[in-house]
Amino acid sequence: METEQVLNLLKAKGYKCTPQRRAVVEALVRAEHPLSVKDLVDELRELFPDMSADTVYRNVKVLSDLGVVNLIHNQGKEGARFELDGRPHHHHLVCVACGKSVCLPYCPMEEKAEALAKQEDFKVLGHTFEIFGHCRECQNNKEGTS
Amino acid sequence: METEQVLNLLKAKGYKCTPQRRAVVEALVRAEHPLSVKDLVDELRELFPDMSADTVYRNVKVLSDLGVVNLIHNQGKEGARFELDGRPHHHHLVCVACGKSVCLPYCPMEEKAEALAKQEDFKVLGHTFEIFGHCRECQNNKEGTS
DNA sequence: TTCTTAAATAAGAACATTCCTAATTAAACG
DNA sequence: CGTTTAATTAGGAATGTTCTTATTTAAGAA
Incomplete structure (x- = not known):
């Protein structure tokens, strides 16, 4: 799945396409294994120094609701991880x-x-x-x- | 499963029998449906006003490791719940x-x-x-x- | 009983996650 | 292009959970 496809899906569902959201999608498309919230925040703060963790959580949740990413609860220890997923x-x-x-x-x-x-x-x-x-x-x- | 049975199992495994731990077990034995950490802390603070939430988490984890309680992860919202379980x-x-x-x-x-x-x-x-x-x-x- | 020691505790720091709020902004429409 | 509006954002407060540390204590040995 490519970035533009995901963004089109978001748009079709009435979600806005903000630079932060685009960056979250791009990071997930680029990733080769599931990412933690910390991974995402660290990576994205290079582009948006003020980006809040909540923004990552929110966007990842939206993508998860749409079935575009899978959420992997990794009980305790390290937090949850997310990966892009075309498969249902x-x-x-x-x-x-x-x-x-x-x-x-x-x-x-x-x-x-x-x-x-x-x-x-x-x-x-x-x-x-x-x-x-x-x-x-x-x-x-x-x-x-x- | 009764309180003493659980405590004997704990003792057999090298765990100590502290009043707080006993109280956690008793509360779980008494409970008729899965309890949240908050439920347990609220109930047990009547006996031990200084009891820390960590003590509940720790004990519940020990019991969970022994297979005596089942841990029910209730993602997000309300926290996890626990119930005593004789069944495997x-x-x-x-x-x-x-x-x-x-x-x-x-x-x-x-x-x-x-x-x-x-x-x-x-x-x-x-x-x-x-x-x-x-x-x-x-x-x-x-x-x-x- | 007293001593010793490993386990358990309370307290609070640290972290993960969610929620709230006020300010910003993308998108639709004039 | 400017206006409007609902979605999104940053930030911080509020929870849930884990970790760290210094202190207490249960349980076994002397």
Whole structure:
């Protein structure tokens, strides 16, 4: 997905195209792995020294609501991470050692979960699913060191 | 699960049995639905006026590590909630309107997810899965009012 | 019981995130 | 182009959560 496509989508949905918002989108398009809020703020303050963290949170939320970015809750420790995503929806394996994440070609809602919610008359708005642990490299590093 | 059982487990694992910790366990044993940190702090400050929120977080984490309580991440808004759990493991439907939660007799890890993680040489430490939305009652209330 | 020590505590700093407000500004329209 | 308006912004206050540190204390050993 390219920057202009995202901005057009935003415009179509009635969102304004501010320089800060454009910069957030560009940073996400450029990124090669999920970014934390801190990553984004640090990077964007070089362009907009006064940019507030709230602006990043707000924009990332808008993009997330539109399904353009995926939000990865990385419980505790480091904050959440975000990545641009053309694909409609997916989950992650998150490494608690290095913070990196791997996409998972599986969503539990598609299986039994949606049905169980309906059974309870529960109006589903969303869901989270993440697996956390140690990635291959971090397991190797741990063994190597000592 | 009763208070003494939990405390024995703690002792067996090398944790001390402090009055504050006992009170946290007792409050959770007594509770009939998941408690927020604020719930716990408010309740426990009647016994220990100086109790810090950190003590609640710490104890709840210990109990969570032991599998004695389940931690329900209720993204944003209201903070996390905790409930005592004798059963090995389960997930929840969380109502974003009233904060209540319903247990879900389903865990995605038991299905495909565990296998997918192994396929990536990913050493699984844990996972989260929650469905959020509006419960039956909150849907009705919304319709009733206007 | 007294001593020792590792664990737990309170307090507050630090950080992540959300919320509020007043000021700015993009976009639509004249 | 100038005006209007609703969205967006920066900034800081307000929460939720974690971390650090100095002090207290439970539990085991003498």
